[in-house]
Amino acid sequence: MNRLRRLLTASIAIAAMGVVSPAFADTKGKIYYMVPTLLDEFQTESVNAITKFMDDVGYEVVTLNADNKTDLQQSQMNDTILQKPSAIILAAVDFNALAPSIDKARAAGIPVMIFDRQITSTPSDLTSVAGTIEIGQVAAGEIQRLLKEKNGAVKGKVLQVLGDPADPYSLDIQKGFEDKMKEFPGVQIISLPAMQWEASNAGTIVSDQMVANPDIDLIFLHAAHLSVAAVAALEAKGKKPGDVMMISSNGAPVGLDLIRKGWLNVEVEQPLYAQAAALAMFADKVVNKQEIKPGNYNVLGLDSVMTIEKWGPNIKIPGAAITKENVDEPRFWGNLKAPADKIMPVQ
Amino acid sequence: MTSPRQRATAEFILDHLVWFMLAAVLIAFSIFVPNFFQIGIFANIVEQSTFVGVMAIGLAIVIIAGHMDLSVESTAALAAMITGILFCSRGIGMGLTFAPEWLVIPVSLVISLAVGGLIGFLNGFFTIKLKMNAFIVTLASYIWVRGLVVAISGGRSAQDLSPSLRSIGIEQVLYIPLMAWIAIICFVMFSFIMGRTPFGRHVTLIGGNAVAAFRAGIKVDRLMFISFILAGAIAGLAGWLLAIRTSGATANLGTGMLFNAFAAVVIGGVSLKGGVGKLPGVYAGVLLLSSIHTAINLMGLPAHYTQVILGLLVLAAVLLDTLKIQIRQRFA
Numbered sequence: 001m002n003r004l005r006r007l008l009t010a011s012i013a014i015a016a017m018g019v020v021s022p023a024f025a026d027t028k029g030k031i032y033y034m035v036p037t038l039l040d041e042f043q044t045e046s047v048n049a050i051t052k053f054m055d056d057v058g059y060e061v062v063t064l065n066a067d068n069k070t071d072l073q074q075s076q077m078n079d080t081i082l083q084k085p086s087a088i089i090l091a092a093v094d095f096n097a098l099a100p101s102i103d104k105a106r107a108a109g110i111p112v113m114i115f116d117r118q119i120t121s122t123p124s125d126l127t128s129v130a131g132t133i134e135i136g137q138v139a140a141g142e143i144q145r146l147l148k149e150k151n152g153a154v155k156g157k158v159l160q161v162l163g164d165p166a167d168p169y170s171l172d173i174q175k176g177f178e179d180k181m182k183e184f185p186g187v188q189i190i191s192l193p194a195m196q197w198e199a200s201n202a203g204t205i206v207s208d209q210m211v212a213n214p215d216i217d218l219i220f221l222h223a224a225h226l227s228v229a230a231v232a233a234l235e236a237k238g239k240k241p242g243d244v245m246m247i248s249s250n251g252a253p254v255g256l257d258l259i260r261k262g263w264l265n266v267e268v269e270q271p272l273y274a275q276a277a278a279l280a281m282f283a284d285k286v287v288n289k290q291e292i293k294p295g296n297y298n299v300l301g302l303d304s305v306m307t308i309e310k311w312g313p314n315i316k317i318p319g320a321a322i323t324k325e326n327v328d329e330p331r332f333w334g335n336l337k338a339p340a341d342k343i344m345p346v347q
Numbered sequence: 348m349t350s351p352r353q354r355a356t357a358e359f360i361l362d363h364l365v366w367f368m369l370a371a372v373l374i375a376f377s378i379f380v381p382n383f384f385q386i387g388i389f390a391n392i393v394e395q396s397t398f399v400g401v402m403a404i405g406l407a408i409v410i411i412a413g414h415m416d417l418s419v420e421s422t423a424a425l426a427a428m429i430t431g432i433l434f435c436s437r438g439i440g441m442g443l444t445f446a447p448e449w450l451v452i453p454v455s456l457v458i459s460l461a462v463g464g465l466i467g468f469l470n471g472f473f474t475i476k477l478k479m480n481a482f483i484v485t486l487a488s489y490i491w492v493r494g495l496v497v498a499i500s501g502g503r504s505a506q507d508l509s510p511s512l513r514s515i516g517i518e519q520v521l522y523i524p525l526m527a528w529i530a531i532i533c534f535v536m537f538s539f540i541m542g543r544t545p546f547g548r549h550v551t552l553i554g555g556n557a558v559a560a561f562r563a564g565i566k567v568d569r570l571m572f573i574s575f576i577l578a579g580a581i582a583g584l585a586g587w588l589l590a591i592r593t594s595g596a597t598a599n600l601g602t603g604m605l606f607n608a609f610a611a612v613v614i615g616g617v618s619l620k621g622g623v624g625k626l627p628g629v630y631a632g633v634l635l636l637s638s639i640h641t642a643i644n645l646m647g648l649p650a651h652y653t654q655v656i657l658g659l660l661v662l663a664a665v666l667l668d669t670l671k672i673q674i675r676q677r678f679a
């Protein structure tokens with residue numbers, strides 16, 4: 001009987017220790033991360049980064065994947081609001097369609113942070129972006145440089161391979177790129193979308209265009225994984241690294257590998273780690289509804305600017321152009337070396 | 348009153364209508380689309396038909412047998428991802444190698460076929476043995492197999508496929524890419540199997556009237572089970588080719604191909620009711636779709652038009668199928 005009592009007491013003690021274990025005791029609350037898809041490496045790594053950085057500042061992260069479906073993400077938002085989390089991080093499938101869900105969450109007292117895909121049509125509590133339009137602009141600058149180096153002036157033929165034509169992310173990059181190229185009428189841009197961001201569709205486009213327009217100087221692809229298929233198509237046409245200049249965006253590991261092999265000239269990086277770290281730095285302020293002050297902040301070594309926009313506090317982190325010279329720097333998320341140092345909350 | 352000669356001519360045209368449509372479309376594009384009329388573009392069309400074409404063979408066999416297989420796209424993606432993980436050297440690739448190096452070709456092919464065959468076996472088991480609805484069973488497979496692709500890859504990609512495998516995606520024979528030859532050989536082989544062997548004839552009979560086939564002594568369940576396994580294995584082959592084409596695999600590889608394969612099957616004259624259809628027609632359907640995709644690429648039209656045209660083409664194909672039956676009745 002005594003043995004049974006001791007066993008029971010020990011079980012209760014172990015259970016109690018579990019309840020008040022440091023992991024539970026230190027958690028300030030749950031934050032839901034609404035990831036648009038897990039079918040690309042940027043989003044997959046964003047889950048790891050956000051989970052790690054939020055853990056650094058004391059929050060537990062629950063991730064919900066919307067499989068690129070707007071209606072599913074709206075349902076997930078509704079379900080999440082009922083869970084009353086400390087905050088929601090949203091990387092929207094569709095920038096505008098999720099605006100009512102953001103309003104609903106905030107009306108229920110749940111702060112909403114926007115990650116990567118900027119939503120300007122409704123207020124939110126913090127936005128952390130590199131800026132998709134800016135990515136297009138950075139790419140345009142690099143393309144101008146490369147065309148000038150090759151042709152002596154900013155002129156030539158550029159094939160732009162977009163992502164899915166229904167994805168505002170790709171359309172924004174296109175806008176930023178084309179706006180900045182307007183001042184160079186000597187550059188002919190052929191724009192075609194790779195439906196559903198599917199790599200073999202990009203390969204098909206490149207394959208056709210290299211036959212129809214063999215004088216293409218440069219190919220600009222809106223995601224690094226598309227450039228893998230583009231390279232395969234170029235190889236099949238007997239091309240060697242450097243024969244056709246290439247640029248892609250987002251900074252995924254595949255893109256960095258292609259730079260090392262000489263196929264890609266530039267990869268325009270989205271500073272994934274810094275974008276995720278910025279959310280963690282301000283998480284306490286967002287959750288406790290404290291004021292976020294505008295100004296310059298150092299986010300993982302990057303000079304970032306916090307402004308107060310009509311949609312709320314907005315921190316913009318500069319995207320970088322990755323070339324053969326700097327490709328091995330660990331700050332690029334494509335090297336998959338997440339910063340080991342703990343993120344410190346902004347006081 | 349029609350003469351036997353008129354009747355034979357009409358039958359020939361009706362039986363090969365999709366080839367006439369393909370010829371008309373190619374002539375029209377050659378005249379009106381700049382840069383279309385050249386060997387390189389025709390080679391591209393044949394090459395781009397490879398993946399959907401191979402996938403459509405298995406799908407057509409199951410449909411002719413009177414069933415449905417919605418899982419072929421995800422099955423191809425799984426085979427591609429496993430090929431990528433095992434034989435790519437970067438990303439999540441393990442970079443397996445063999446001595447001699449060319450052994451990677453048969454080994455990876457057998458693995459892809461086995462992966463596809465296994466999914467087909469599961470589809471067949473639930474549909475034939477447990478008498479579950481094929482549409483639901485294969486829809487479930489479409490979902491869980493794609494989920495498995497994401498799970499085993501962790502959303503990451505595999506790149507840098509073994510050079511021996513990549514050579515299949517680069518080499519050409521008589522101006523036509525080697526991969527396209529593989530698709531053509533598959534079509535010839537399975538056209539022969541479906542048209543000239545007891546297996547093919549029995550599968551067609553089963554699709555037309557399974558009860559009558561059973562009463563005639565045909566092993567209906569066994570042949571339908573084999574059809575599912577074949578569709579899976581052929582989808583595995585499509586995935587293997589897809590991995591070679593893209594020199595690796597991403598988690599969303601092959602997305603959207605199911606609907607293209609379905610469109611090609613229907614345009615190619617395979618009846619969704621089963622029992623009717625020939626594989627050469629399916630190949631013509633795939634070439635037709637690929638020609639349209641290529642023309643839209645060259646014209647620089649927004650890709651949405653491809654989907655609009657695709658949808659209208661499927662509708663036209665079904666309409667023509669209905670008209671064919673009426674015309675045949677008139678000549679009968």
